[in-house]
Amino acid sequence: MPIMSYIAQPLEGKRELLLSELAHLENTEVYPAENDNTLIILTDTKTDQEDEVLQEKLKNIPSLGILNLVYALSDETIIEVENESC
Amino acid sequence: MNLVDQLPLNRRAFLKQMAIGSAIIAAKAMIPGIIFAREDEFKHLGPLDWKKTPCRFCGVGCGLLVAVKDGKAVAVKGDPESPVNKGLCCVKGYHSIQTMYGTDRIKTAKVKRDGKFVDVPISEALDLVASKMSETIKKHGKDSVAMYGSGQ
Numbered sequence: 572m573p574i575m576s577y578i579a580q581p582l583e584g585k586r587e588l589l590l591s592e593l594a595h596l597e598n599t600e601v602y603p604a605e606n607d608n609t610l611i612i613l614t615d616t617k618t619d620q621e622d623e624v625l626q627e628k629l630k631n632i633p634s635l636g637i638l639n640l641v642y643a644l645s646d647e648t649i650i651e652v653e654n655e656s657c
Numbered sequence: 658m659n660l661v662d663q664l665p666l667n668r669r670a671f672l673k674q675m676a677i678g679s680a681i682i683a684a685k686a687m688i689p690g691i692i693f694a695r696e697d698e699f700k701h702l703g704p705l706d707w708k709k710t711p712c713r714f715c716g717v718g719c720g721l722l723v724a725v726k727d728g729k730a731v732a733v734k735g736d737p738e739s740p741v742n743k744g745l746c747c748v749k750g751y752h753s754i755q756t757m758y759g760t761d762r763i764k765t766a767k768v769k770r771d772g773k774f775v776d777v778p779i780s781e782a783l784d785l786v787a788s789k790m791s792e793t794i795k796k797h798g799k800d801s802v803a804m805y806g807s808g809q
Contacts, residue, residue: 572669576676578684602677604684605692605737606744611680615673641683642676 573622573645577612577629577638585634592632598625612638619645692744694734702731709736714749716807717741721750730754 581589603610616622705724712719720739724732737744766782767774
């Protein structure tokens with residue numbers, strides 16, 4: 572159950588386009604900065620395979636200039652813990 | 658029900674908040690002054706009407722955005738479009754609306770009558786000050802009065 576967060580920046584002048592392209596991606600939340608082109612992308616997928624597919628989709632967004640991975644959690648034991656406790 | 662009870666808190670939500678928080682901290686380290694004012698921080702307040710206003714606490718002139726609900730100011734954030742504070746506030750700015758609703762807020766002025774201070778409406782006291790200043794200016798010229806004020 573991978574959870575990832577990224578810092579991203581659009582190509583020059585492509586902020587709105589990037590936001591609209593990200594809005595079409597499933598399992599993705601976007602938090603744009605109010606005073607800068609930078610935005611934070613959070614992904615929450617069910618399997619590593621799903622995450623890999625989503626990462627490829629992110630990398631192939633034409634308006635995306637920079638994508639830096641900040642936080643990555645992909646521990647299968649979380650599934651067991653969550654299933655037991657929740 | 659308090660705010661914590663209203664939050665959808667579980668293990669996964671907590672880990673997601675960690676992921677978002679880590680990215681925000683990293684972004685702030687790289688780009689000083691960057692602001693992520695997430696709308697969901699105010700979701701529990703319902704629909705809000707954000708009004709632009711200058712901060713009145715001191716003479717710097719920071720731009721604020723004040724959220725109004727049912728005619729009452731309920732939240733504050735810095736105006737990212739303000740060239741003065743670029744979306745940030747000091748602690749006084751962030752808490753400025755609390756002074757509007759304090760139970761010990763001064764709501765009247767005191768004017769001395771017959772040797773004793775009595776409570777009068779602030780508008781009445783301001784009119785009195787204006788009339789006294791006009792009277793002094795008429796008698797002694799415009800350089801005879803001065804004014805000092807501070808938000809500090």
